[in-house]
Amino acid sequence: MPASPSPPVRGGPDACPGALALHQAADGHLARIRCPGGLLTAGQLTVLTAAARDLGDGRLELTSRANVQIRGVTVAAAEALAGRLSTAGLLPAPGHDRARNILGSPLAGVDSVPGWDVAAQVRALDAAICGQPQLTRLSGRFLFAVDDGRGDTVSARPDVGLLPGTDGLVVVLLAGVDHGLRTGHRDAVRVAVAVARTFVADQRAVDGTIWRIGDLTAAEVARVVARVATEPGVHRVPAADRRPLPRQVPVPPVGVLRRPDGDHALVLAVPLGRLTAEQADLLAAASPQLRITPWRAVVLPTVTDAADWADRLRTAGLVTDPGSPWLGVTACAGRPGCLRSRADVRADATAVHGHRFGVDAAAVHGHRSDLAHVGLPVHWIGCERGCGTPAGQVVRVLATGDGYRVSATGRSTVHVPPGAALAVAVRTAREES
Ligand code: SF4
Numbered sequence: 001m002p003a004s005p006s007p008p009v010r011g012g013p014d015a016c017p018g019a020l021a022l023h024q025a026a027d028g029h030l031a032r033i034r035c036p037g038g039l040l041t042a043g044q045l046t047v048l049t050a051a052a053r054d055l056g057d058g059r060l061e062l063t064s065r066a067n068v069q070i071r072g073v074t075v076a077a078a079e080a081l082a083g084r085l086s087t088a089g090l091l092p093a094p095g096h097d098r099a100r101n102i103l104g105s106p107l108a109g110v111d112s113v114p115g116w117d118v119a120a121q122v123r124a125l126d127a128a129i130c131g132q133p134q135l136t137r138l139s140g141r142f143l144f145a146v147d148d149g150r151g152d153t154v155s156a157r158p159d160v161g162l163l164p165g166t167d168g169l170v171v172v173l174l175a176g177v178d179h180g181l182r183t184g185h186r187d188a189v190r191v192a193v194a195v196a197r198t199f200v201a202d203q204r205a206v207d208g209t210i211w212r213i214g215d216l217t218a219a220e221v222a223r224v225v226a227r228v229a230t231e232p233g234v235h236r237v238p239a240a241d242r243r244p245l246p247r248q249v250p251v252p253p254v255g256v257l258r259r260p261d262g263d264h265a266l267v268l269a270v271p272l273g274r275l276t277a278e279q280a281d282l283l284a285a286a287s288p289q290l291r292i293t294p295w296r297a298v299v300l301p302t303v304t305d306a307a308d309w310a311d312r313l314r315t316a317g318l319v320t321d322p323g324s325p326w327l328g329v330t331a332c333a334g335r336p337g338c339l340r341s342r343a344d345v346r347a348d349a350t351a352v353h354g355h356r357f358g359v360d361a362a363a364v365h366g367h368r369s370d371l372a373h374v375g376l377p378v379h380w381i382g383c384e385r386g387c388g389t390p391a392g393q394v395v396r397v398l399a400t401g402d403g404y405r406v407s408a409t410g411r412s413t414v415h416v417p418p419g420a421a422l423a424v425a426v427r428t429a430r431e432e433s
Contacts, residue, residue, distance in 0.1 A: 013208030016140025037104030037122030038066030038292035098140035115164035187233035341382025375430035
């Protein structure tokens with residue numbers, strides 16, 4: 001059984017913030033608003049933007065689970081924030097505030113014809129979770145994923161992943177592992193909820209000493225699988241027919257995309273995942289529907305006058321250039337938002353990826369850089385906790401107090417001071433790992 005042989009030891013209930021349970025940070029309280037599948041209407045984005053302007057620090061942060069955060073909220077503003085979110089449909093079941101963690105393949109139907117309707121499945125799963133009182137016990141870290149078949153969300157090893165195959169069946173993955181569970185499209189949501197219900201039936205989930213499927217021993221995972229296999233519409237395939245976890249999907253493209261139906265979509269990366277209110281207003285004006293991605297980008301699934309909007313949004317500071325050094329770059333809050341941080345990681349990341357030190361990929365390669373030269377994702381962190389680290393292979397740039405430790409799988413770790421040497425070390429790690 002491929003579950004972790006040494007599950008992590010949890011000290012108690014997780015402290016993941018929500019829209020109601022705010023987290024006290026150094027720069028005020030932080031609200032995390034769940035956006036299942038990263039799906040937002042323009043109206044909901046407008047409400048979030050107004051809330052950030054009126055009640056927060058004026059920006060929207062995009063998270064690695066395609067959720068949205070507002071920083072700098074005061075205690076006095078918490079009730080007003082909850083009221084606005086509720087009216088906009090962003091807090092449909094207050095008791096499930098932190099339980100609605102659902103990834104959905106953001107490019108489904110945009111660059112390919114998906115195996116099923118991802119958005120519809122995400123909405124159905126969200127409604128099913130909110131309809132189960134016992135799922136209020138899920139930790140704020142328990143994660144579902146609805147994939148379109150390419151593997152971009154299940155490669156994040158969600159606790160429950162739904163991966164449609166070409167045979168008309170859906171693979172139900174637990175913590176990214178295929179245990180042979182198969183079901184049909186119409187039963188997939190019910191089966192995903194059955195996994196979650198089985199998990200929270202464990203008293204330790206109630207006590208908060210297990211948070212995720214990966215906290216279970218192999219024998220315990222086997223019992224969950226055996227229980228779920230008895231659900232109507234579920235069958236198990238032999239070990240020989242099981243699938244390996246899909247490979248990590250490279251940093252996806254940005255810019256104008258031509259959809260299979262002939263319309264156009266627009267994909268924009270958001271530098272360090274921080275949207276200004278002005279950028280958010282423009283996005284809401286450009287498209288009635290939006291999808292936040294786990295890699296801190298925004299997909300506008302159907303856009304009229306896509307090239308014009310791309311120009312306007314690029315001018316506003318969003319990234320549409322597939323050769324941009326900002327692609328795949330993320331950071332935790334760092335200073336001044338987090339007291340644990342040893343550095344202002346966002347400022348240092350901006351210095352490096354904004355080419356302040358003159359280390360330009362085009363100059364290095366002698367031609368315009370492209371996705372092949374963007375290389376591995378890179379995540380900047382202010383301490384070992386590593387908040388927001390993307391799933392899969394990634395270059396970690398960890399603040400040490402007198403510089404940064406740059407590490408990536410398969411490469412020796414280097415410690416360098418901020419400045420040009422750091423820029424070179426990060427770029428080298430991304431390209432050669
Ligand atoms: S990784 Fe450390 S410094 Fe960064 S936000 Fe998390 S706790 Fe704070």
